[in-house]
Every structure is written in C-alpha cells, then in structure tokens.
Amino acid sequence: MHPILGNLTLLLSRWQFATTTIYHFLFVPVTIGLSVLVAILQSAYYKTHDERYDRLVSFFGKLFLINFAIGVVTGIVQEFQFGMNWSQYSAFVGNIFGPPLAIEGLLAFFMESTFLGIWIFGKGRVSERVHLFSIWMASFGTVLSASFILAANSWMQHPVGYSIDKATHQAVMTNFWAILTNSLFLVTLFHTLLAAAMTAAALMLGISFYQMKRKATKDIFALGARVALIVLFVSSLAMALDGHVQGQVMVQDQPMKMAAGEALYNTERGASESLLTIGNLHDKVIFQIGLPHVLSLLATDKWNGTVQGINQLQAKYEREYGKGNYVPIVWLDYWSFRIMAGIGAVILAFGAWGMYLLRKKRLDDSKWFRWAAMAMVPLPFIANTTGWIFQETGRQPWVVYGLLKTSQAVSNLSAFEVGITLVGFTALYGLLATVDISLMLKYAKKEIQVIGEGDKGLSLHHDDEMEDEELGSLVY
Template structure:
C-alpha cells in the first residue's frame, strides 16, 4: 500500500469512529433538555431522575466525542497537507465560527449546567441545557457546511498565483443547498441515535422490573423519537438524493451499480454478482424506484456509469471517475436498511406499550430487539458517511481537487502506516473507556430518593457522581 491508500484508510477510520459520538451528543442534548423541561413544568421527580440519569450518559459521550474530534484536526495537517493548503481559505471561516461561537457556546453552558444544580434558578439552569443543545446543532451546521463544500464547491475562485481556492462569498458556502439538506438529514439521524439509546437503556431496566416509574416514560419517549426520526431521515434523505443526482450523477449511478442509462430505472433490493455491469447473477428489483429517488418521477431518466464517465472525461480530462461500486452499492442499502429496521422496532414497541401496557416475558423477541436497536442508528449513520465520502471519489473536492493530489507529498507510506496504527490503537483504548463508562452508568440506573448518590433537599449538588 502506498501513502495515499494508507492516508485514506486513516481518514476513514478516524472519521467514522468520531461520527459515532456526534449524533448521540446532539440528540441526547435535546432529549435531556426535554426531560428537564418536563420536570420544571410538572415538578414530577421522575423527570428529574431521568434528566440526571441520561444527562450523565450525555456527558460521557460528549467528553469522548471531543477527544476523538481533536485527532481529525491533526490528521489534515499530517497526511493531507496539500488538501489543507488548497481549502484553507474556504474552510477557515466556517470552522473558525464553529470553534469560536458554537463550541464555546455549548462548552460554557454545559459547565454551567453541570455545576449549576441548586445554584442557579430552575428556569435559568434549564436554559443552560437548551443552549448546549443549540450549540451542538450550530457546531454540526458549520462543520457540515465545510463538508458540503467538498461535495458541491461554491463561493470561491481558483487563485492562479497560489493554486488554491480563495473564498469569495461566505454566505454562498453557508447557504449551500447541499449543506442545508445534509444538516436536516444529520439532525434527524441524531435523534434516531439518541432515541435508540433511550430505548435500549430503559428496556434493559424495565425487563428486570427496575425503575418502572422513571424509565417507562423514557422508553415511550425513545420509541416516539426513533419513529419520528426514521420518517424524517427518509424525507430528508429523499431530498438529498435528488440534489446529489443533480450535482454528482456518478454517485447515484454507482449507488445502483447502473452502468447503462435507463428510463425508467428500477431499484435493486438485493443483487448477487460482481456489480461490474456484466455478471449479475440474480437480483430483486422494484420498478421505477430509482427513477423516483433520483428525479421525483417513477418514469424519470437516470444516467448510467458509462455515460457519466464519458461526460466527465470530456469535462475534466482523461482518467477514471468511477468510485468503488461495491462499496457505494452496499453502503447505500445498509444505510437505508438499518434505518428502516430501527423504525420498525420503534413502531412495534409503541404498539406493545400502548395504554400503559408493558410486554410480558412471552415477548422476549421485543426485549432483545429493543436492546439491539442501539446498534442500528450508528450503523445506519456510519454506512451513510461511507457512501457519501466514497461515492465522491476520485475527488476530495468534487470537480476541483483530486484525492491523489491532496495527500502530503513529503510523508511516506511508513510514516502514515505508523500514525494509522497508533491512532487505531488509541481509538481502541478510547472505545474500551467509552463502553465501560457507559455500561457502568447505564446499569446503575437513575438515583432513587434517599439513596447515597442523591443529595438531600437543599444540599448543593455538583452535578453527577461516578
């Protein structure tokens, strides 16, 4: 393997790992704020206990997310210096806004929320966690605006003197149509992840008859959140697909492994074959669905890989502009499949817990699916990012900068391999820490009135004890 391939592996591993924390942090911030709002409005102590319980899980995830995010910044300078030099003027603005405004907003008010229990007035303390949630959402938007520029570069000109991109309109970058729809899709996925966590943790305790009064409402909240988020991801994903087809027709063609232009175009649920256009053995297809995903019409025209390749050769010059088709094909389906499965679990859970009911021992499959639902949202999000980034290849900035021209020219394969091994090992350690802390906090459950972990009435609380 050369330095380019190793650098791509490093970027993929660190990015997917970091993104496991991001949606959960965003979604949990708002669900925790919602639970605290319910406590402030009703005075029901069950909401207070659930707020502190899931707030503790939120804090663990937030801390690990920050730690893994720092690595992202360093690897751009280490392995992708040519890319950093090229996009620096454009990326500087949204990332600076994210760091100076959004991150400081969420971190400042998170500190006030942690140490403000019984020190701040209830409503002021409640406002802190809502501002944390708003800060996480703003952070996501500015980072997605930077990523969207890689998918659909706007608001810049190429500087012939420096051979780099020079920002001409920050407004165009921040209002990029790709950024707007990606943000909506990401936020929906964030609530999907957070809702799944509520389902899993609540179901684990309820299956054992623990903390019923506190965690049954959070189970229902998680189920409704996942179902609504699943519908939202489907709608926003559909819009995203149409914008993607207009901006990157190769990506949609590769998502279906469609080599020849079709009108209408069918969507294959499952295919056996090499996905090279000539050796399809067996496929289950739904007529017209790919046309609808790409154009909004079941009779729309969808360009094939061969035609898009010819058009891009004419536009950009000789070369191969086809991504790794098996990766794009299967990641697209796994993204959709895991998301739909999470929605199905939520719908079943709402039915079995309707009107105050709790599934009995005979519904073992439900309890097991509730526990395993925690993995569905991260898997859907991870495959979604893999599809988004791999489908853009061979471009790091679509149509402007090739990935092969983005890697650091003075960094050899041995150096990248060393950093890849070190970072992967470091992330492995962080994974053990994350899982251990989350499991310990989740199994402990909410603090009960009069327990050792709960402060007496009127006694100052420093937030959360581990």
C-alpha cells in the same frame, strides 16, 4: 517520491483518516441526540415537577457527558490531520475551509462548554429557569458545531461561492452565505440531526427497557421509554422523507455517486430500484430483485425519468477533466447504501410497532418488544457508519468535487511516517473505545437508588448529585 511509495502513502493516509473519522462519528450522533433528549426531559420536569423526569435527566445526562468528552478528544485529531496528512488539500481550500472551522471552534464549542459547565455545576446554585436554559444552549451549541463542520464538508461535495486565484491556484471564498445555503448542506444537516435523534432515542429506549426489569424503578424508566419511542418513530419517519429529498439533490449535484450507489452502469429511462443483487454488480448477475421505474420516480419524481449511468458519466467527465478513472468503488457504495437504507426501514417498522403497543397500553409489558428494543441499539450506529462511508467514498476520486483529486491532496510524507501514526492512532482510539464502553456500561447498568415515596413523588438518594459533579469534573 517513487510512484509505488507515493501510492502507499496515499493509501495509508486515506485509511488513517477513514479510521479516525468513522470512530469519531460513533460519538457525534449520540452527543447531539442525547443533548436534545436530556433537554426535553428537563423541560418536562420544569413544567410538571414530576421527580421521574429529574431522575431521567440525571441518569441519561451522565451518558451524554461521557460521549461529549470522548467526542471532543477524538475530534481534535481530525483537525490535526488536515495539516499533517493532507497539507496540499489544506493549502488549496484553507481560505474556504478555515472560517467555518474557526467559527465552530470559537463560537459553537465555547458555547457548548460554557453552558455545559453551568448545567453540570449549577444545579441548586442557579435558578431552575437558568439551569434549564443552560442545557438547551449546550444542546444548541452541539447542533451549531455540527452545522459548521457539515457546511465545510458539503462544500467539498458541492463547491459553491468561490473563485480560483490565478496567481496561487487556491480556492478563495467569494460568498459565505452561498456556502451556508448550499443545497447539499441543508439536506445533509437535516439528515444528520435526524440520525442523531434516532440514534440517541434507540440508545435510551434499549437502556430504559433493560432498567425496567427492576420493579423499584420500573415506573421511572417506563416514562423514559415512552419519550424515547416517540422521538425514535418521528425521527425515523422524517428521515425517510428527507432521504428522498437528499437523493434528488444528489442526482443534481453528484450524479456519479447516485449511479454507483445503485450500480447503474448505463443511462436508463424508467430505471428500476435494485433491492438486492447477488453476483458481479456489472455484468455477471446471479440473482436480482428490483422494483421497475422506482429509481426514476425517486430520483426525478417522474415514472419514466432519466437516470444517468456510470459509463455515460465516465465519458462525460473524461471530456471535462481529462483522461482518468472517475468511478468510485461501486460495490462499496452499493452495499453501504443498502445497509444504511435497510436499517432505516427496519427502525421505522420497529417504531411503528412500538407506537401501536403504546396506543394499546401494552408497551411496558411486551416481552418481545423489550428484547427487540435492546437488540436494536447497535443498528443506528451501523447505519450512521455505512451512510458516512457512502457519503465520503461516493465522491472519489475527488476530495473537492470537480476541483481537486484525493491523489493531489496528500502531504509529502513517507509511507513509514504515515504508517507509524496510523498504528499510533489506532492504538489510542482502541484505548478510548475501551474507556468509553466501560463507562457507558457502568452507568447504563447502574441502579437508581430509591429510598422512599412521599406525597410529591419519589425521594431519591442524595449521592447522585455528588456523582454528577464528580463526572463533570472528569469531563472538564
């Protein structure tokens, strides 16, 4: 293949995978987070038999089902691309990448689907205890599914438990347990689950405050807002702590990613944390705000700790792997990291504000907080996207860190063939986005029908259970 056409094929393949992955990852955190939140709400109903919790389960359960369905459709395309666009990669890592994905499909996905079916269609047909158990198992299935996928991805970032077959030149698994206890996997999994909880909580909080403008159901959604706020604050606080641990693991396993994310070109002791840089990140800085010694403290837990720079790491990798450019796109990693971390700080501050209002019993009637809660909904999605961009682009030029370059992993396809599928997938995903947004808006804005109040709480419109089953049938 002509070098120029080969480079174009590689570029289009990367764009296609990036586009579909980012789109798919919009649904994953919501699905995981809402499954847990719905399970928490149903547990509260099981314990208290407060009808408000049951109404919240039904309401937010619909949003969970919509995201689950769209997430499954978009996720299937991801696995197809390994064989279509990245066949050289699949051949190299198939012995290692295959088992986690097979377990994810055969165990986790079937667990999700089976117990989700019981939860959707079993209400009133199975006992309350079995019905509650089914949503917790469906939620556990979503977590398990994410775990095996992240285990495979973390191996790409930090290969462990393998050997290279001398005859086939393929990576062969030697220790499955090492892959499941990969240091990068453990912190990435925790970080992803916290991001999912934060994303779903922000969505629930914003929708609850939108619904609270209706007096008839204000009490129901005020309860939902309190649950969402607590989850939001706890998850954002834990995420800040986990981010620190993840950064230290990154310094050990992927020092070039850390250096690029900080635009640190030369190794420093007592390195400053760059909060903002305007101008060329390398040698033409117009304006910069930095915190002296903070990067060293965060990366090494030492005030004057040494943080490796891009230039020194480039020279080191050339000695280890041969001539080539081992520096990722610095400006992309620098800004994606700051957008992600900046939004995390904003959400944490917002959660602390909400907890203060909750303690003062002013949460339900705070006009400013209500508007802020609704405006906050998109921020976790942006943070998730930029965080994923940083995670994946920061390891370039490697697709498997230190073993296989991205340029060596692409299939032998023409640029035209990849371009056609890129256009096709973009159109398909655009259609799915329209469907998802339409359904989410429809059900998020839908008014809960309340027809009266009795001694045991609210008496509710009977059509809701029929609607749940209709939506469940659509999902299946």
